[in-house]
Amino acid sequence: MATIKDVAREAGVSIATASRVINNTPHTSESANIAVKNAMAKLGYRPNANARALASKSSNAIGVIVNDVSSPFFGTMVKAIDTVASELEKQLLIGSGYHDAVKERSAINLLLNSRCESLVVHSKGMTDAELSKLADEIPGMVLINRKVPDIASRCIALDNRKGSYIATEYLIRNGHTDIGYICSNHNIEDANDRREGYLDALRDNGIDIRENYIEYGEPDENGGEQAVVNLLAKNIPITAIATYNDYMAAGCMTLLQENGMRIPEDISIIGFDDGHIARYIYPRLSTIRYPIQVMANEAVKLSLSLVDKAVTKETERKLFIPMLVKRSSVSKIS
Template identity: 80%
Template sequence: MATIKDVAKEAGVSIATASRVINNAPHTSDAAIVAVKEAMAKLGYRPNATARALVNKSSNAIGVLVNDVSAPFFGTMVKAIDTIANEQGKQLLIGSGYHDAVKERNAINMLLDSQCESLVVHSKGMTDAELTSLADDIPGLVVINRVVPNMASRCIALDNRKGSYIATEHLIRNGHRHIGYLCSNHDIEDAHDRREGYLDALRDNSIEIREEYIEYGEPDETGGEQAIVNLLAKNTPVTAIATYNDYMAAGCMTLLQENGINIPEHMSVIGFDDGHIARYIYPRLTTIRYPIQVMANEAVKLSLQLVAGQEMERSECKLFMPILVRRASVGSNPK
């Protein structure tokens, strides 16, 4: 039996567009109407009640796309959105995309099939063009933690490059000039921007860039542990480590201390995100605060405003600024 996905694929349009044609919704192009109706006839598609409800009545669900719902960062993000959803009498539906374009598309399609008009999307796999096309079809779609130029007014993001710059500069101001960097091995914008922020700070302070000071790993405790093992094996003279996130920092710190390298007396370490782990590892982690709760609140409120047809107050991306959180894991250069 044909589904709305089959119709959309046959017609060469998005699922949202196919749904609008099936339900006789306004603001649909003549070309899309012809293509979808021809596809329906060819496939013998019969619209069901769920598909009709997507356009014909108000949804009671907010859809959220995350990378991995089990990751603490995304748990915090979902909790913030769920708080707003409860205040509005709505339910939350969650899909995981794992930074993979196909999985992200499938998750978004699932959320649309479940009647979600309001969507908060954390996407690293889909292209800017795909997200822009989706935004054209889905008025309530908002992107978080990414800037898509052609739909910038519907984007909520953090200046990751600036955050990494601030972290590295803090180490430099404490007298460190041999600074290692533990970078995520994921091919995503966040990893690239944070690495570039580290390099920018070195350049601006006339510190030689040494590729051997950079190691890559999974952005978790295990990845941080393995990355610092690889860095120490090179016998480099680093006195401080900047990291992609707090979890890599935690893995790094554990390995250092197990090998008699005290923090911050022998090695300074700085994280990024200011997640819960930063407050409870020892010594407490100096890091960069990522205000994901505030950003998630902004994203879902904007999405709900768009669904309600309210005008946006801005035409550009809402870019949040990272903040340095000083704790106990950074000290002065011991040399």
């Protein structure tokens, strides 16, 4: 006897999509409907009547996939989406993907099985091809902080490369040429783009690229602290450091200050994201503002519009431009 897994495999869709078609869930794409129904007919699949009746109940929920719900960055993102959900009297269901394809896929399937028609996904593990296929199957799916060319109109992203360029160029305009970089060791688009932005700024200003000026670590305070330890151990003449995010910058600053170095008198530091920590460490951190609240708001509204079929034509992806926030951790040198 055929199972739902057999139907999904025959139709070339996920089990979650097959389940939605079988249970007559609204807003499932036409192509998925046709493929699953053809597979059901071919395999002679007969869904359980009681299961169909149970699954047909609406949950009125918005689903969100983040990397790690405990991260303050993602907390801000979820709060922005929850504000919209509350205004519309909808519930928010959250899954964590941890930048891992298997976990992201599992979290998405769980939210879909919970009847989430609107889905805002922060994915760094799954491939562009898989996300494009899922978008075809899930009309209400929108990606945040990800650029996938085939579904550009459903992507809300930040120009990370430009942001890191702005940060590094700000240090250069303040007279710094010996600039270190502390980078995330996660192999994701954000980390690669921010590193390339740093390198672009050096090239464009005629400064030699020196790979030993770059260190990697976990994108948190401990990672920043360990990365700056490794950087200082090389005994190279660094007057400024650009960092992957504010948390790495905070760890870096703490270590430097504990070793008698003054910020910014002895060394300048710049972060990225403009999270809460940037305002409350001393000196207050110069950084790049990541407008995650605005982006999350745009993402959930686009998702809801797609579910309601209020979006009538394809539009270009929304690429947000980061802004420099000048505070007290960078000083000019002669």
